[in-house]
Amino acid sequence: MRLPERSASSLDTFAGHVEHVCSVAQGAAPPPGIEAVSSSWQRSAKKYGLDPVDSKAPRILTPAELKHFREPLDKLTFSAQEEIDELYKVVREAGYAILLCDSSGVVVAHRGEDMRASEFKYWGTWLGGVWSEELEGTNGIGTCIIEERPVTIHRSQHFRSRHINLSCSGAPIFGVDGRLIAVLDVSAIDPELSERAHALTGALTLRSACAIEERVFREHFRREWIVAVAPPEGGAPGMLLAIDGNQRIMGANRFARTSLMLDDRGLRAGTSLWSIFERNVDIFRRQDRTDFSVRLLIAGSNDSRPALVTPPDRPVTASNNPTSHDVHTRPRLGSIDVSTLPPAPQAWGGLSPGAMRRVREYVEVHLGETIDLSMLAGVAGLSVHHFARQFKQSAGVTPHVYLTQKRVERAQEMLVRTDLPLAEIAFAVGFFDQGHLARHFRHLLGKTPREFRWSQR
Template identity: 45%
Template sequence: MTQRSHADLVAEQSRSPRATSALAASWRRSMLKHGLDPADRRRPDRLTAAELAERHQAMAAFLHVAGPQIDQLYNLVGLSGCNVLLTDAQGVVLDQRVSDGDAAQFRDWGLWRGADWSEAAQGTNGIGTCLVEGRQVTIHRDEHFHTRNTAMSCMDAPIWGPDGRLLAALDVSSARADQTERYNRLIGAQVAQTARAIEALFFRSSFPQARIVVASDDHADQAVLLAVDKDDLAIGATRAARRVLGLEREGSLRPRPAADLLGRQGDLQGFDRGERAAVVRALARADGNVSAAARALGIGRATMYRRMARLGISENHG
């Protein structure tokens, strides 16, 4: 497809009210909302070294967690001429893995650290469109808005932060002319899996004193995790867990009893449930020795037995 014919097709589809696909919607945003020209051949803008360093600093903890996962992904796809990129929520490339042999090509395209690949700046592309739509996308060759980007295929997945807000995009871009859509799907699946792994690892590292609970087994393709504190209160939830459990979509989580959220209340209510948990923990720490558990709780042995009977705890519970 020639430069002009691709630009004409994008312009036609962008203005057509009959074009209702997700791709056409992205082209329309690029042209009508952001005022971009599909024939524009300018390279992406890049941040200064100082600006990039500032963004790195702001995302330092996240980048530390993500780095080993990016290495693993690159080990899987790097030899096939792929460039692995990690951006922030604004589409600026913060980290990258690429072979020396492919570096010149990707640098020429602008797929490099510090480059702005937001949809507002570059039109339809894997990184920018993934971030706008908050979902996994593949933009294959002439699906890109700009004609100069039609030699690449880009597979992307979003990464959500512990606060439920969009945090980053993980991208694998290929320079291979023979890249097939079937191969794109295979890479896309690996990108999505790596993005979920990074999201889960960063969530865990964000609540170092909490225990992490899988909130649902019905969503194996998502990180459905709760962070629960020592008082059995849920103090954090991943984006998927927030949606599954009907919690705040984003921002700080109002602490709630984890048992209430997970449907494990049992017959006891309120303080009785908390008291039972405290007694059971004391018995477990004392290896079932009632006298030792009572001393640990600061109560007498007789009182301990009365509480155990009321709470339905057998003497050999420990």
């Protein structure tokens, strides 16, 4: 293979690049086009002690070393094949290689022209290549891992001068727990590639990464209802929620966790879907075996979100179609057709959003105390009669039922995160005694508090 030669003009380019890197690393204002990566340049120089002049090739692991990194991602790699193949069909003619990397920056899967294998190996865009920011400085894979966001690095935006003929775009893939598990990257070795053309490829990479992430989520929660909530505006990835038969949120993708402030503790306790959206249990009584469209009304408001609901996947038997599993896991969050959705429900009447918020906040703070209807009516600024009627219009349940639901939800949290006796938990969340808690707990969740605690251990 004929390796690149450095002419006098290219040496000037390399020298100019090093000068820019060193000045930005020392705190100077970054030149145009470098602002987005200036913090990465500073990390590369100050935190990792890298030299932009270093011409050493990226490390490529041996097959034996690579096996250690590939095996944990075997299932993800298999699930991602369809999206990777479709992406490669689009970018192949432009000379791109596709790299699927683990969370440490090791390339565990590769798509590229076989005849260019020696070229890929020289540049490090090859199976087993190690592209952590700690080792290679600013790059589409390593910087994406550190910053946990889509990253496009075009030519001179790289930290090391050796890489300024490369253009790469990395998009993060988050697991069902919201943590980064992989990066999908497209890389080109083309000094003539325009920044605008490469930016289009970055958008395609992000779309494929989101599809892989959705496929993994749907596979993991295939026995639950999947609610795909379309984003409120273009550009956002949208929310995925896994809902059990009691309408509790069992799983949420990264965007849903961030948007709805859901964490592992709340999910383990079984946060109710109706603590976020207005209650509509008819959604989960439908007998559809395929996707259906709904609109979800955000609790305490007239703001709705279009959503696509996927019923639980049935186990494959002789009586059903074995391809149903493939249909169930197919990504479709990015293709929700809003035009087919029913009109947005309107919460006519009911409490104002401000009054509803005050009532919710009061209940959260005073849940362990005696709360009667007159107290809540006073918080809302209404008579008891008007409050009771308008609260039900807003919440879909009476104030008494709402209080009971909230007390059971708080009891769930305490059962998971504490070892307190059941009697103490019952008193702490506002029930008269352990038996009172057990009756309502079984009625709402179908099991006793003791059974629930045991199931979470």
